[in-house]
Structure formats: C-alpha cells, structure tokens
Amino acid sequence: MTAPTYPQPGRFSRSDYKTLGLAALGGALEIYDFIIFVFFALTLSQLFFPPEMPEWLRLLQSFGIFVTGYLARPLGGILMAHFADRVGRKRVFSLSILMMALPCLLIGIMPTYEQIGYWAPLILLLLRVLQGAAVGGEVPSAWVFVAEHAPVGHRGYALGVLQAGLTFGYLLGALTATLLARIYSPAEILDFAWRYPFLLGGVFGVIGVWLRRWLSETPVFMALQARREMDAELPLRTVLRDHRTSILPAMLLTCVLTSAVVVLVVITPTVMQKSFGMSASHTFALSSLGIVFLNIGCVLAGLLVDRIGAWRAVLVYSLLLPVGTALLYASLISGGYWISVAYAVAGLTCGVVGAVPSVMVSLFPARIRVSGISFTYNIAYALWASTTPLLLIGLMPWSPWVCVGYCVIMGAVGALMAWFYGLRSSSPADVSVVPGA
Numbered sequence: 001m002t003a004p005t006y007p008q009p010g011r012f013s014r015s016d017y018k019t020l021g022l023a024a025l026g027g028a029l030e031i032y033d034f035i036i037f038v039f040f041a042l043t044l045s046q047l048f049f050p051p052e053m054p055e056w057l058r059l060l061q062s063f064g065i066f067v068t069g070y071l072a073r074p075l076g077g078i079l080m081a082h083f084a085d086r087v088g089r090k091r092v093f094s095l096s097i098l099m100m101a102l103p104c105l106l107i108g109i110m111p112t113y114e115q116i117g118y119w120a121p122l123i124l125l126l127l128r129v130l131q132g133a134a135v136g137g138e139v140p141s142a143w144v145f146v147a148e149h150a151p152v153g154h155r156g157y158a159l160g161v162l163q164a165g166l167t168f169g170y171l172l173g174a175l176t177a178t179l180l181a182r183i184y185s186p187a188e189i190l191d192f193a194w195r196y197p198f199l200l201g202g203v204f205g206v207i208g209v210w211l212r213r214w215l216s217e218t219p220v221f222m223a224l225q226a227r228r229e230m231d232a233e234l235p236l237r238t239v240l241r242d243h244r245t246s247i248l249p250a251m252l253l254t255c256v257l258t259s260a261v262v263v264l265v266v267i268t269p270t271v272m273q274k275s276f277g278m279s280a281s282h283t284f285a286l287s288s289l290g291i292v293f294l295n296i297g298c299v300l301a302g303l304l305v306d307r308i309g310a311w312r313a314v315l316v317y318s319l320l321l322p323v324g325t326a327l328l329y330a331s332l333i334s335g336g337y338w339i340s341v342a343y344a345v346a347g348l349t350c351g352v353v354g355a356v357p358s359v360m361v362s363l364f365p366a367r368i369r370v371s372g373i374s375f376t377y378n379i380a381y382a383l384w385a386s387t388t389p390l391l392l393i394g395l396m397p398w399s400p401w402v403c404v405g406y407c408v409i410m411g412a413v414g415a416l417m418a419w420f421y422g423l424r425s426s427s428p429a430d431v432s433v434v435p436g437a
Contacts, residue, residue, distance in 0.1 A: 019149050020158055024165025026211050027142050029204040030097045031169025032176075033104040034135050036197045037065075037128070038266055039177035039284065042273070043194045047112040048120045065125050071386050076133020077140060077378035078236060078371070092141050092370075099134035101205015103127035108198030132382075139166070140374040147361040153306060156313070159361070160302015160354040164295040167353065170265050171291040176200065178284035186280070235371035239364065243372060246363040249421040250376035253314065253356045256414035258384045260321055260350040263403050264290055266385075267392050268328070271403075275396055276332055286343050290328075293347030298354030310358035311422025317352035318414025324349025325407040333400050352414060359422070 037044070076099075107127055113120040142162060150158035176197045184193040239247075269287045272278040278286075304313045324346035331342035364372030388406070395402045 016149065016151060016158075020146060020161055022211050023142055023146050024162050024168070026097055026208040027138065027162065027166045028168040028172060029208040030100045030135065030138050031166050032172040032204055033100045033169075033201040034131050035170050035265070036104070036173045036176065036201055037107075039173050039269070040194055040197065041270065042280075043190055044124075046190060047114075047194070048124055049113060051113075065121065065128050071382050072129040072132030073136030073378040073382045074375075075136070077136025077374040079133075079137075092137055096134045096138040096141065097205055097208040100131055100138070101202050101208065103130045103134075104198050104205065105202025108195045108202065136374065136378045136382075140370050140377055142166070143357045143361055143373060144370050147357075148366070155361075156305025156310065156355075156358045157299070157302040159357040160299045160305065163298040163302070163354040163357060167261075167265075167291060167294050167298060170261075171288055171295065172204075173197070174269075174284050174288040174291055178281060178288060181279075181281040181284055235368040236375055238368045239372045239375055243364055243368070246372065247376050249417050250360055250363050250373070251380035252413055252417050253359060254377045254380035255384045256314075256318060256321075256410050256417075257353050257356045258381050259388065259407060259410040260353050262385055262388050263325060263392075263407060264294060264346060264350055266389050267403060270393065271396055271400075272332065275400065276335075286340060289340055290343040290347040293344040294350050294353065295347075297348040297351035300348070301351035301354030302358070304351075305355055305358045309422075310355065310362065311418045313355040314352060314359060315415055315418035315423070317349070317355050318411045318418060320349040321352055321411040321414070322404065322407040326404045329400060329404050 107124065110123055110127075111120060116123075143159060146158050146162045147155050180189060180193055180196065265287070268290075269283050272283045272286070273280060301313055301317055304316065308316075328339075328342045328346040331339045360373050360377065361369065392402055392406060
C-alpha cells in the first residue's frame with residue numbers, strides 16, 4: 001500500500017508577494033473606511049443627534065449606529081460568501097471594497113441634524129448597514145483568497161501579514177484622526193474638518209478597486225471548477241448539515257479575536273478621553289502606537305503558526321491577551337510615564353488576531369470554505385462586537401479594570417478552544433488547504 005503524499009513546503013515567489021501585498025493593501029483601505037467612524041464618534045454624536053440630548057446618551061447612540069454596522073455583517077457576508085464559493089473568490093473580493101467606499105463618501109457629504117433633523121441619524125444608520133454588509137464579505141473572502149494562494153508551509157505567515165494589512169486600516173484611521181486634531185481646532189473639526197477623513201475614504205475605495213484588478217483567481221477554486229466539485233446545493237446548507245462540529249470553535253475563536261480588537265482599538269481610545277481626561281491628539285497618538293505593534297504582533301503570530309502549529313499559537317496568544325491588557329490599564333490608572341510602552345506591549349500581545357485565521361481556513365473544506373467561515377465569523381462578530389462596546393462603556397464607571405476582566409475571560413475561552421478542539425483532539429488545523437482539505 002502506497003503511503004499518502006502531502007504537499008511539500010514551498011517558497012514565496014514574486015507573484016505570491018504581489019498577490020499578498022495587493023490583498024493586504026486593499027483590505028487596509030477597506031477597513032479604514034469602516035473604522036474611521038469610531039475615531040470621530042464623539043464629534044458625530046454632536047452633529048447627528050439633538051443638541052438638547054445628554055452627552056452620554058448622544059455618545060451611546062453614536063456607538064449604537066457604529067455597532068449596527070456589525071449587525072449587518074451576517075447577511076452581507078453570507079450572500080457574498082455564497083457567490084464566492086460558486087462563481088469565484090476574486091469577483092466578490094473586488095465587489096466588497098466598492099460597497100464599502102461609496103457609503104463612506106456619502107457620509108462625508110451628507111447634511112447633519114441641524115440641516116435635516118432626524119433624517120440625519122436615519123441616513124447615517126442606513127449607510128453604516130451597507131458598510132457592515134460589505135465588510136462581512138471582505139474578511140472571510142480575504143482569508144480564503146490569501147490562504148489558497150500561499151505556498152504550503154507559509155500560510156500562517158501569509159495570513160498574519162494579511163491581518164496586519166487589515167489592522168493597518170485601523171492605523172490609517174488613527175493617523176488621520178491624529179493629523180486632523182493637530183491641524184484643526186475642536187471647533188473647526190466640528191464645523192467642517194470632520195468630513196475630510198470620510199471623503200478620503202471614498203478616494204481610498206477607488207484605489208482599492210483599481211488595485212484588485214491585478215489579482216488572479218485562486219488555484220484552489222480553479223481546481224474545483226476544473227473538477228466540477230462545487231456544491232450543487234446552497235453552500236451554507238452543506239455547512240449546517242455536514243460541518244456542525246466546526247461551527248462552535250469557529251464562532252468562539254471569532255469572539256476572542258473580536259475582543260482583542262474591540263478593547264485595543266475601539267474602547268480604550270474613547271475611555272482615555274472620557275475617563276482619564278486625555279486630549280484627543282494624545283489619545284490618537286497612543287492608539288496609533290498600539291496599532292503599529294498590533295500589526296507587528298499579527299506577523300509574529302503568523303510566523304509562530306508556521307513554526308508550532310495554529311492551535312498552539314492560538315493557545316499562546318490567548319494566554320498573553322489579558323497580560324497585555326492588564327499592563328495597559330495599570331499604566332492608565334497609575335498615570336505613569338510608561339503608558340506608551342504599555343500600549344505597545346498590549347498591541348503585541350493581541351497576536352491572537354493573526355493566529356485565529358489559520359485555524360478558521362482549515363475548519364471547512366474548499367468547496368464551502370468561504371460560506372463556512374463567513375457564517376460563523378460574521379454571526380459571532382456581529383453579536384459580540386455589537387454588544388461588548390456598549391457593555392464595557394456602560395460598566396467602565398463602575399471599575400476601570402472592567403476591560404482587563406473581560407480579556408481574562410476571553411483569553412480563557414481561546415485557551416480552552418485550543419485545548420479541547422485542537423491539542424487534545426489532534427484536529428488537523430494545520431493541514432494544507434487543498435481542494436479536498
């Protein structure tokens with residue numbers, strides 16, 4: 001009997017680097033369009049809601065519109081994933097960035113509450129729903145696209161670089177906010193300058209669409225087409241019937257990934273302004289530093305995946321997540337001079353963001369891979385990212401350690417998933433993502 005053969009580790013070619021670079025850069029521009037909203041949440045709360053409303057309620061409603069974008073992710077993601085599994089990864093990969101850029105541009109030119117009254121928050125809500133649907137298709141398609149292009153033995157690194165590219169979109173948002181805070185006064189930002197980052201997002205979208213013209217379809221999907229192995233029925237139906245055991249770990253790992261991003265990028269910058277009295281420019285600068293080290297942490301996590309395996313890397317970074325968050329909030333509470341160092345360490349210890357995708361792409365076979373990831377990732381992300389910011393902001397006056405306790409719980413969830421579904425059961429989360437995987 002002949003022993004089974006496995007794909008041998010490959011090397012990155014110039015074409016592989018080009019594909020990875022274009023995918024990561026396009027993803028960064030799309031995530032910028034989605035996340036820039038949160039950096040101007042305080043400003044938008046004053047512009048799009050009645051001035052007589054209490055400040056805390058306006059801020060809460062502004063964040064409510066932000067998280068509505070997360071709630072729209074499952075529907076858009078599932079629809080686009082269906083076509084990604086049926087007609088190709090590249091087409092959907094290019095469509096999502098256009099769906100993201102147009103609403104961002106419209107936010108930049110739309111009238112405020114002072115001009116059109118309650119129509120302003122309603123239109124803003126609708127545009128955020130469209131953006132949520134777009135990002136719901138972007139992330140799962142990007143993971144699968146890059147994983148199916150990457151050489152064997154380097155897929156962890158490729159996905160880590162992609163995640164660094166996606167999180168680079170957060171950095172673009174933070175840098176834009178920092179620059180505006182330094183150039184314009186708070187009154188000028190409130191008057192007109194708040195529109196600039198959203199208009200810039202529209203330009204980024206056009207650039208992203210142009211960049212993705214140069215991408216080619218993945219070899220895995222082309223092999224499925226050649227062998228006519230695409231599902232005859234709805235891919236999602238196959239996921240729910242034949243791959244139910246993969247749904248729970250995929251959803252819970254998504255919650256862990258989401259928690260790292262929510263605490264580091266979404267909650268902490270707002271908390272630093274509202275609870276610790278930091279200026280907007282100082283907050284944005286520290287946030288930018290943290291995101292730079294989050295980018296580095298994603299790449300390091302991807303390298304660790306290729307070295308020790310995806311499940312072990314998820315275990316390591318799940319344990320590190322609460323450690324970095326505790327250092328960050330200890331520095332904020334003490335008011336010491338080492339806040340910047342603590343923010344950098346917190347970014348590095350959020351490497352679970354770069355490790356989780358390597359597990360996710362291996363939990364579902366190629367013919368329904370995008371649908372499987374999109375269904376689990378978007379539903380979990382929508383539920384978790386739409387509730388936790390509001391919950392954490394609401395609990396923050398009770399104790400400044402709330403975010404730390406939250407990360408302790410989520411780190412434990414990630415470690416338990418790695419132990420029970422990966423290490424203990426010897427789950428093949430590090431196998432090649434070939435068509436039959």
